[in-house]
Amino acid sequence: MKPILRLFFLLISIALATGCSRSMPEERIIIPERPQKIPEKIVKKIPQIMIPEDTRLIVIDPGHGGKDQGAQSKIYPKCLEKNMALSTAKMVESFLRSYGYKTVMTRTDDSYLTLKERAKFANDKIAKLFVSVHFNAAENRKAHGIEVYYFNSEPEKKKTESSKKLAALVLDNVIVTTKGKSRGIKHGNFAVIRETKMPGIIVEGGFITNDDEVEKIKDAAYMKKIALGIAQGIRKYLQAEGDCPRRDSNARPVA
Numbered sequence: 001m002k003p004i005l006r007l008f009f010l011l012i013s014i015a016l017a018t019g020c021s022r023s024m025p026e027e028r029i030i031i032p033e034r035p036q037k038i039p040e041k042i043v044k045k046i047p048q049i050m051i052p053e054d055t056r057l058i059v060i061d062p063g064h065g066g067k068d069q070g071a072q073s074k075i076y077p078k079c080l081e082k083n084m085a086l087s088t089a090k091m092v093e094s095f096l097r098s099y100g101y102k103t104v105m106t107r108t109d110d111s112y113l114t115l116k117e118r119a120k121f122a123n124d125k126i127a128k129l130f131v132s133v134h135f136n137a138a139e140n141r142k143a144h145g146i147e148v149y150y151f152n153s154e155p156e157k158k159k160t161e162s163s164k165k166l167a168a169l170v171l172d173n174v175i176v177t178t179k180g181k182s183r184g185i186k187h188g189n190f191a192v193i194r195e196t197k198m199p200g201i202i203v204e205g206g207f208i209t210n211d212d213e214v215e216k217i218k219d220a221a222y223m224k225k226i227a228l229g230i231a232q233g234i235r236k237y238l239q240a241e242g243d244c245p246r247r248d249s250n251a252r253p254v255a
């Protein structure tokens with residue numbers, strides 16, 4: 001055979017062996033597998049996986065509500081503390097959820113709850129933290145700034161220490177995000193933080209009786225800064241405690 005013919009046959013045989021490179025991709029029909037029913041006897045033998053109780057539940061408590069309007073602004077139209085607390089608390093919840101924490105609110109609308117009901121709500125849920133959101137009021141219209149309360153209990157040293165730590169972190173972060181004036185962390189004998197069994201704080205996000213401060217708080221962008229500071233403080237506290245959120249803690253806040 002002539003070399004040229006030999007080369008021709010060689011190329012033909014290579015093309016047939018490898019298949020045409022330009023052929024269409026093979027279509028596959030995927031037949032779903034039928035789920036197999038595990039016999040009852042075997043199911044009983046499978047050891048049950050113990051799911052640990054989620055201890056990361058954070059109860060967010062928007063202050064006041066319903067017939068209890070809380071404080072109100074001196075300027076018109078009147079700004080009610082109960083409404084501002086609810087809006088801020090919803091933003092806090094949104095931030096915390098975006099960080100991967102499990103949260104629940106004591107109220108999500110304009111309903112009235114007693115202070116005892118709020119504390120019982122958190123205790124029944126065996127919450128990890130209790131965070132109450134309020135705005136401040138004073139006779140002196142010049143009073144302004146942000147403060148955070150914790151309950152100082154002698155017999156409950158651990159709870160007191162944790163609450164104080166949480167209060168400090170939340171205040172620090174709110175001051176960073178808002179650039180507001182810090183009035184410090186304070187001991188406060190308030191029912192919601194006294195009656196709750198877990199560490200708890202009351203955030204007073206500013207004075208709605210101060211004309212300048214209430215103007216700022218009314219602005220959703222500023223309110224969001226307060227909420228972000230609260231959420232960041234809570235996150236820092238929980239991270240220091242060794243609790244990791246379920247999702248990436250650097251997830252973008254959704255609020």
Ligand SMILES: [Zn+2]
Pocket residue numbers: 063064070071081134135
């Ligand atoms: Zn209040």
